[in-house]
Amino acid sequence: MQRTRNIALCVAAGAVLSSVSTAVPAVAAPSAPACKNVSLSWAGSGTAKPGGGSDQQETAGVQVKNSGDDTCSLLGAPSVMLTTNGAPETLSQQPGGNSVNLAPGKTAKFTITFLGDSGKNGNEIIRPDQAVVTLPGGTAKTLTWQWGSVTRQEAASHPGNFVSPIT
Template sequence: MQRVQNLARRVAAGALVSSLSAVVPAAAVPGSPACEHVTLSWAGGTAKQGGGSDRQETARVQVKNTGDRACSLLGAPSVELTTDGVPERLLPQRGGAGVDLAPGRTATFTITFLGDTGRNGNEIIRPDQAVVTLPGGTVKTLAWRWGSVTRQEAASRPGNYVSPVA
């Protein structure tokens, strides 16, 4: 009887492990290597170089794995727009599926922001760079070329935010 119970426990444990591994994506597995060897570049969106709009704009960022092994990204990066070193932190959106990047492959995320010409009386920042911290901790910097942005850190419903990596 004891042997039958032990066998039943092992079968149940194996079924549980099998069902869990089918639900958890590979990118979310603890221990997946972070993307350390990457380049970032601007890759489109609605924003125009130099800015000049008084509306919400998007700037898409491409992340390319320049390393020699696959790496994983899960969630939204942290982005700070800096003006003379003073940061304006953008709100990261929640969610997103894990992205596995093979060597040479790319993924993207979008920075959404309120462009501002300064004519509306809003408090604005004139960023000179975007400091990006990717999921996993790799930090990269991009020169900001999209003009002035409405300051939103204290907004109850910010219009400046970052999408998860896809």
């Protein structure tokens, strides 16, 4: 009797585990390998002006072009660090995004949003000379920063400096 009860409990536990494992959604893998052969450039979109000087939130568009011979995939937001001869500023990444497949020669984009700063407000600022971009998958590229000073936001609870997912 006890053995029959133990077998029944094991069967019931297996049924519960089976139903739980099917209830957990699978994460879809990108349909192509991560992009390695890419070029980056500032896109013509955004509110930022070369030289900066505004004391407001600005946006700068970045274009990612597949310069390889095969289709590649990007998922999520890149990591962006603004660098200077002082301490760098690492921008937060917005969550989400869908897998973007790039055929050879095709482009995708993302947006860098930042708080411009003229230096007159007493904020802690960074005067970046480069934006080091690490794409999902690990490919790192550098762009020359042309948008002026930026208010430091790394320690902010709601940072005004962030990067959108790639679209």
